[in-house]
Amino acid sequence: MEKFVVEKDGIFWPSEELKRIAWVNDANIYEIAARDPVSFWSQLAREGISWFKEFERSYEEEFPYFKWFIGGKLNASYNCLDRHLSQRSQKLAIIWESEDGLKRSFTYKQLYQMVNRFANSLKELGIKKGDRVSIYLPMIPEVHVAILACARIGAIHSVVFSAFSPEALRKRVLDAQAKLLITADGYLRRGKVINLKAQADEGIKDTSVEKVIVVKRIGNEINWVDGRDYWFQELLKGSSYCEPEWMDAEDPLFILYTSGTTGVPKGACHTTGGYLTQAYWTAKWSFNLHEDDVMWCTADIGWITGHTYACYGPLLNGATLFICEGVPDYPQQDRWAQIIEEYGITIFYTAPTFIRLLIKYGEEHARAHDLSSLRILGSVGEPIDRDTWLWFFNVVGGGRCPIIDTWWQTETGGALINSLPGIGPFIPTVAGRGFPGIRYAVVDENGREVNIGEHGSLVLLPPFPPGMLRNIWGNPQRYIEEYWSKFPNMYYTGDGALRFDEFSVRLTGREDDVLKVSGYRIANAEIEDVINLHEDVIESAVVGLPDPVRGEVPVAFVVLKPNVVGSDSLSQQLMELVNRRLSPIARPARIIYVNDLPKTRSGKIMRRILKKIVRGEKEIGDITTLANPECVEALKNLMI
DSSP: OOOOOEEEEEEEOHHHHHHHSSSSOOOOHHHHHHOOHHHHHHHHHHSSOOOBBOOOOEEEETTTTEEEEETOOEEEHHTTTGGGGHHHHSSSEEEOOOOSOEEEEEHHHHHHHHHHHHHHHHTTTTTOTTEEEEEOOSSSSHHHHHHHHHHHHEEEEEOOOTTHHHHHHHHHHHHOOOOOOEEEEEEEEEEEEEEEHHHHHHHTTTTTTEEOOOEEEOOOOOOOOOOTTETGGGGGOOOOOOOOOEEETTSSEEEEEESSSSSSEEEEEHHHHHHHHHHHHHHHHHHOOTTTTTTEEESSSSSSHHHHIIHHHHHHOOOOEEEESSSSSSTTTTTTHHHHEEEEEEEEOOOOHHHHHHHHHHHHHHHHOOOOTTOOEEEEEEEEOOOHHIIIIIISTTTOEEEEEEBBOOTTTOBBOOOOOTTOOTTTTTBSSOOTTTTEEEEEETTTTTOOEEEEEEEOOSSSSSOOOOEETTOOHHHHHHHHHHTTOOOEEEEEEESSSSOEEEEEEEEESSSEEEEEEEHHHHHHHHHSTTEEEEEEEEEEEETTTTTTEEEEEEEEOOOOOOOOHHHHHHHHHHHHHTTTGOSSSSEEEEOOOOBTTOOOOHHHHHHHHOOOOOOOOTTTTTTTTHHHHHHHHTOO
């Protein structure tokens, strides 16, 4: 088996073979890009993307707003499909496997025809350029058809994670003012049929949704509203060609909601030209994506990783992507290894949470299957610890494959910090350096760059990446406050980092009040809002507790109304309330009943103190600013 890495003094580097097949193998590219990032990205945009009308100007900035590829016109669906037909019409675009063993695959021509037919149907239902369409679908091929059909006619798609509750769906539909919802009758998750249509019906009550399109996946019994509901399959009978809507480079392509520091999700708005350019090149270079590759990104389409590396990135490159319904360790713990072996997966991109689950299961599943097709391993969603990195490298990759440890966010649109396969190095726990043309820094609280070996806040510097969000949908003030108010002329990521060497960084986790559970961002405040709905609760505060498998789990401190006593039964009610109203991901691992919460004199709950207490840290820090410092000792005694 070919070995793609070599070890030198505990650091891994690309082998000569990997350098030979890598798109980029000369570190001088970083210097070339740094001299003029705008010209660098402009050249990439011209080489990687098909333009109906080429852009007139590359970059404009009026802080905190910026534009890329001004005057250019293009279409995302055309770039993912039409331009591949002359050479790749019979090549597989998508391979899908269901939890119960169904298998389907689509060539580029078949996907093109489905997208065109569905796009025409959307137009017949009154959807036009600029309209918002909410998509509430599991990992089935129809989600890609829906996304690309929206893009083809210029409608703005807003995908909502299918495991989100009806209430979470409603918040996102209301904010986007979506006219149409695309959902499914149901889907399988760990052997259980999830009635997604019932959740969708509840979620769109009293919203702007006028039409609902339903994919028949399971055939379970569902509620049907004549005149409002349409079967997806029935809408694929029309013309197989729909003229693409030529969009301005800065026209919105999609809205994707992400958790912030409040209980209200924020709609990150990404534009067409910049996002497609960044998605194309980061997929190609960061994962060394070639014609014969089969890429499996395990992220759900409801998250940005699913958008960029389980949809747009591979399809823009004319690659084959694999997706599956359910989870990679069910119905058998070795399902993931079976998939890699059966489909010849070459690029396996997953989260440390899942890798830690595999460690828990043991090495025998990897040993029992032929994983020699793998060439690139990728990590995403949270910082990866050394032991998990080495297990992934040695057991899954057989000590042969580089691990591309990526840092990025919903807001950035694509991976921004990671080692490139043909350049390296690949160092456990160190993400690497910025993608060519990306400028970043690690700064102290005054915005000054820290020294090598010191911690600080990770910020992005101008010119800002082309794939980054341009605004928060409907809330420009929040856009300014959350990202641009902390440091002058810098984008504040909210992530802490250690400056590892002159070029590279190690990510250390979130600095704001956002949890990372199984690689997914969940706002503390969003969980608290749900808990506070219970009639026995006065207020609550949620913090994260490190977890060996999930990375972090929510722990809730809850203040009850007078004469109400905390109990296991009440804890179960609160956990189920979060499960039902938000998502199973957000369900607290523990409920702790307290008489008071540490607060500043202005009434702000000091989660920083609660986090230290729940983690058993002896040094709590300064409590002189608290209005009720006496509660800290009481809280510490509760944890004994």
